[in-house]
Amino acid sequence: MQVLSLTSVFFAIIFIASCAVNAQANNLFDPKNWEGVDALLVGEQHDAPEHQRVQRELVESLAARQALAAVVLEMADRGASTAGLMPDATPDAVQTALRWKVAGWDWNTYAPVVMAAVRAGVPVWGGNLPRDELRSAMQNTQARDDLLRVGGNSAVQMQLDAVREGHCNLLPASQLEPMLRVQVARDQALAAAVRQQVGARASPTQTVLLIAGSMHVDARVGAPLHLSPGLKVKIVQLSVDAAQSATKSEALRRSQAGFDARWTTAAPPAKDYCAQLKAPATK
Numbered sequence: 698m699q700v701l702s703l704t705s706v707f708f709a710i711i712f713i714a715s716c717a718v719n720a721q722a723n724n725l726f727d728p729k730n731w732e733g734v735d736a737l738l739v740g741e742q743h744d745a746p747e748h749q750r751v752q753r754e755l756v757e758s759l760a761a762r763q764a765l766a767a768v769v770l771e772m773a774d775r776g777a778s779t780a781g782l783m784p785d786a787t788p789d790a791v792q793t794a795l796r797w798k799v800a801g802w803d804w805n806t807y808a809p810v811v812m813a814a815v816r817a818g819v820p821v822w823g824g825n826l827p828r829d830e831l832r833s834a835m836q837n838t839q840a841r842d843d844l845l846r847v848g849g850n851s852a853v854q855m856q857l858d859a860v861r862e863g864h865c866n867l868l869p870a871s872q873l874e875p876m877l878r879v880q881v882a883r884d885q886a887l888a889a890a891v892r893q894q895v896g897a898r899a900s901p902t903q904t905v906l907l908i909a910g911s912m913h914v915d916a917r918v919g920a921p922l923h924l925s926p927g928l929k930v931k932i933v934q935l936s937v938d939a940a941q942s943a944t945k946s947e948a949l950r951r952s953q954a955g956f957d958a959r960w961t962t963a964a965p966p967a968k969d970y971c972a973q974l975k976a977p978a979t980k
Contacts (some may be wrong), residue, residue, distance in 0.1 A: 773823030
């Protein structure tokens, strides 16, 4: 009789759990599960190319069934839209319509997702807070109360932890609150864009797709808190299978608690984005 080592048992459990989570995501991406869903929120890791590939395939699948009303992107500012463009619009025309260069995201990363929607005749809308509103957002002392009202103390603490760690623990304490206000304003802007497109649908059987970073779509802290309670929403976290390290906010992002399902992909090469900031200055 073969005796399994504790290590073997541990990895077997991890494998089974991973399969179970991915099965949920696979079911969620079954067209039958999109029926009656007002908004599908997909959270990504921005530097994971496999996540953008999944998003493109999702856009193509929904659009092929006439089930996609609009795509809302974190990567374009609120008010920018391809709604006035024809399906054969050039990539340059699409970038201009979305004011892409102003927003500052890499076009090559998101072009396949955006162009898949445009080619299918599906409008793409920016949902993020415009840069010229950042200063006023930082000064809006109502933001903490707004988040506290819809998410409680835990949401405020999660957002503060994410802000602190997202700035490599180098942000002065005096800046934590202003940056929290900006994040709340961004989540509110994304939620408002989703609500607007849900209201503008040609058919109630169609779905609005939001693509944003995972924290923005986390039901415990992000845009879902600011959506109308009557909307039927499903939330998918695109995750990576690398056991990368472990700040508190990373562990929270990998937690499934704020999502209906998780779709795990291959991890991109590991990068330490904080190393350069933390390195001593050289003369």
